[in-house]
Amino acid sequence: MRLLRSTLFAALLAGASGFALLVPTDASASVSIAVAFDALVKDADSVGVVTPVEAKTVWEDGRIYTYTRVKVDQGVAGELGTGAETWIRTMGGVVGKIGQLVDGEPVLTTNKPSLLFMRKFKTSGTWEVSARAQGQYPIVVDDSVKDVTKARRVIRSNAVGVLLPPKPLAETVGPKPADAPQTSGPTAEAVPKARLAGEVLHDRPLDEVTREIAASWKKLHTGAGPVAPSDAKK
Numbered sequence: 001m002r003l004l005r006s007t008l009f010a011a012l013l014a015g016a017s018g019f020a021l022l023v024p025t026d027a028s029a030s031v032s033i034a035v036a037f038d039a040l041v042k043d044a045d046s047v048g049v050v051t052p053v054e055a056k057t058v059w060e061d062g063r064i065y066t067y068t069r070v071k072v073d074q075g076v077a078g079e080l081g082t083g084a085e086t087w088i089r090t091m092g093g094v095v096g097k098i099g100q101l102v103d104g105e106p107v108l109t110t111n112k113p114s115l116l117f118m119r120k121f122k123t124s125g126t127w128e129v130s131a132r133a134q135g136q137y138p139i140v141v142d143d144s145v146k147d148v149t150k151a152r153r154v155i156r157s158n159a160v161g162v163l164l165p166p167k168p169l170a171e172t173v174g175p176k177p178a179d180a181p182q183t184s185g186p187t188a189e190a191v192p193k194a195r196l197a198g199e200v201l202h203d204r205p206l207d208e209v210t211r212e213i214a215a216s217w218k219k220l221h222t223g224a225g226p227v228a229p230s231d232a233k234k
Contacts, residue, residue, distance in 0.1 A: 030103030030161035035131045036194040037201070042220045043130045044117035046078025047213050049139065049206070051113045053085070057093035064100040066093035067126070068108040070116075076210045077217035080118065080127075087126045088118065104161045106136040113139045115154050115201075115209065133159040137201055137209075152206040156198050166194065 041047070050070040057066045068088045075081035092102035106129045108114070117135035118127040129135040137154040145151040201209055 032104055032132070032134065032161065032163055033166050034163040034196045034198060035134045036166065037197040037199075038194070038216065038220060040117050040131055040135060040197045041077075041213060041216045043119060044078065044135070045119045046080040046127070047076040047115070047117050047217065048072045048078075048080050048082075048084075049074040049076070049113055049210075050088075050116050052108045052110045055093075055108070055110065057095050059095060063091065064093045064095050064098070066090050066108075070108070073113060074210065076115075076213050077221075078118075088116070089121050089123075089126050089128050103159075104132050105159060106133045106157060107159045108136075114157075115139060115206070131197075133157045133161070134163075134197060139206060149207050150205045153203055154201055154206055154209050156202045160198075163198070166196075 050072050053069045053071055055066055055068040057064055059065075066089070068090065070086060070088055072080050072082055072084040072086075075084070080086060088108060090102075090108065091105045092100045094100075106114075106116075115137040117130040119130050120126075121128045134157075136157045136159070138157060140153055140155055142151050142153055200212070
C-alpha cells in the first residue's frame with residue numbers, strides 16, 4: 001500500500017459569493033501523519049523541480065479534480081528529466097459556480113516553481129504528488145544571499161495542514177520479553193529514528209536538497225541508474 005493518506009475535507013472557497021457548497025460524505029479533518037524522508041523518496045516514481053504552465057478542472061466520480069500541465073526545470077531522480085512536460089492530477093478546484101477545496105492537497109500555482117515528489121497515476125501520462133502536500137516544496141529566492149547556488153531554497157508547503165508525529169518505530173518493533181530467546185538481530189533500542197521529510201528538506205538550499213535526494217534515490221530504488229549530469233547538480 002502506498003503512503004498513508006488522510007481523509008478529505010472540502011468546503012466553499014472563502015469569499016466567493018454565489019458558489020455552491022460541496023462537502024463529500026467522507027469529510028472529516030485535515031490531519032495527516034508526518035511522512036519520513038526515506039518513505040517519501042521510495043514512494044515517488046520521479047522527483048524534480050517543476051513549474052506549472054496551465055491548469056484545467058473537471059468533474060470525476062462526483063468530485064472536482066484539477067489537471068496541471070508542468071514543465072520540468074530540473075530532473076532530480078526518476079524518469080522525468082529536465083525539459084519534460086507532463087500533467088499532474090490534484091483534488092479540488094472550481095468548475096462553473098461550484099468550488100471544492102481539499103485540505104492537505106498540494107497547491108500548484110502557474111509560474112510558481114516547486115520541488116515535487118511525483119508518482120504515476122493510473123491514467124497514462126498523468127502523475128500525482130506523493131504524500132499529497134507533504135510531497136510539494138515551493139521554491140523561494142532569498143535576495144539577501146549573494147551566492148546564487150544558495151539563494152534558491154525549498155520550504156514546506158502551507159497546504160500541509162496539521163501533522164501528527166509517526167508512531168515510533170521502537171513501538172512497532174517492540175522490546176523483547178525477558179524470557180524471549182536472544183538473537184543477533186537489532187533490538188528496539190538499536191533502530192534509528194526515522195528522519196521526517198519536512199525536517200530534512202525545509203529551508204535548505206535547493207542544490208543541497210537535490211543532491212541528497214539523488215543519493216537517497218539510488219539507495220532506495222533497486223536497479224535505479226545514476227542521475228544524468230544534466231538532471232541534477234553534483
